Amino acid sequence: MIETSVFFPPPIQQIYNEDGVEVYVLRLDLMHSWVNGNKWFKLKYNLLEAKERDFSTILTFGGAFSNHIFATAAAGKLFGFNTIGVIRGEETLPLNPTLDFARKQGMQLVYLDRTTYRQRNTRELQESLKQRYGQVFIIPEGGCNLNGIRGCTEIAQSLRQFDTICLACGTGTTLAGMILSLHPQQRVIGFPVLKGGEFLYKDINSLLQDYFASDLPASVDSPAAWDLVCDYHFGGYAQVNEELRLFCQSFLDKYNIPLDYVYTGKMFYGVMDLIKKGFFQNSDRCSQILLIHTGGLQGNLGLQK
Structure with a gap:
């Protein structure tokens, strides 16, 4: 069994109420010190399946600053799994805070050159790793599989009162789970943190099709409306400038909510900018917007100047 009582129910915090727009934050970052945010939801059913099939070792993939690697290492120690992290690129010493934490949790770190790493989802490479x-x-990078989507459908089960749900996007797994669990009259907006994030339209549609084709449970018969806003990547994945740093610091000072630079900071910046531009205003009634804080605050340690 996976003991879920170690996780706290995430609170919802109101941060804004002006010009016909109310903004709330779902604090998934407060669920657990290390295995928090959307990372837990993407890991949950993967770990349950591994336990049911009597696996003792989890192997997964990620970059050197991966929140997924960080969370998987912590979850492995918490729930009694050995863990192996296959890391993109060459080993760099001393280890950065993410990889140092993972190693201290007992994770074995394995490095693949970038060309080989791009084959991480192929049968050939995975069979080689098993040998x-x-x-x-094996859990894919970022927990991007049907188990990951299933877990993410549980994030929004009690969020039916909000018109719009906003979250940052990397692989699109969390967004797919949200789309499958909200009412059709609600909408979900994803903010890709990668430059050229429009490719996620295709990836998310593929994830949705695969999920509907499976025998996994869905809480709705038809997906909620969804879209992507691709203008707030700040130059690309893990790219940070002074404007973003100042925004995150100002947000912390004003609302006592820390944001990470890679994911949530960019999404929160985008939402607040779009509010100024009248993007969310509804002429008929007040618009209620919920922002999903997906955790990942440990990533800031490797990006501090």
Whole structure:
């Protein structure tokens, strides 16, 4: 069994109420010190399946600053799994805070050059890893699979009162889970943190099709309306400038909510900018917007100047 009582129910905090727009934040970052945010939801059913199939070792993939690697290492120690992290690129010493934490949680770190790493989802590479490390349960990078989507459908089950849900996007897994769990009259807006994030339209549609084709449960018969806003990536994945840093600091000072630079900071910046531009105003009634704080605050340690 996976003991979920170690997680706190995430509170909802109101931060804005002006010009016909109310903004709230779902604080997934407060669920657990290390295994928090959307990372827990993407890991949950993967870990349950691994436990049910008697796997003792989890193998997964990520970059050197990966929130997923960080959370998987912590979850492995918490729930009694051995963990192996396959890291993109060459080893750099001393280890950055993310990888140092993962190693201290007991995760074995393995490095692949970038060309080989791009083959991480192929049968050939995965079979090679199994031959090398034995019977391992493989979780894709970022928890991007049907189990990950299933877990993310649970984030929004009690959020039916909001008109619009906003969240940052990397692989689109969390967004797909939200789309599958909200009412059709609600809408979900994803803010890709990668430059050229329009490719996620195709990826998310593929995830939705795969989920509907599976026998996994869905809480709605038809997906909620959704869209992407691709203008707030600040130059690309993990790219940070002074404007974003100042915004995150100002937001912390004003609302006592810390934001990470890679994901939530960019999404929160985008939402507040769009409010100024009248993007969310509804002429008939007040618009209620919920921002999903997906955690990942540990990533800031590697990006501090």
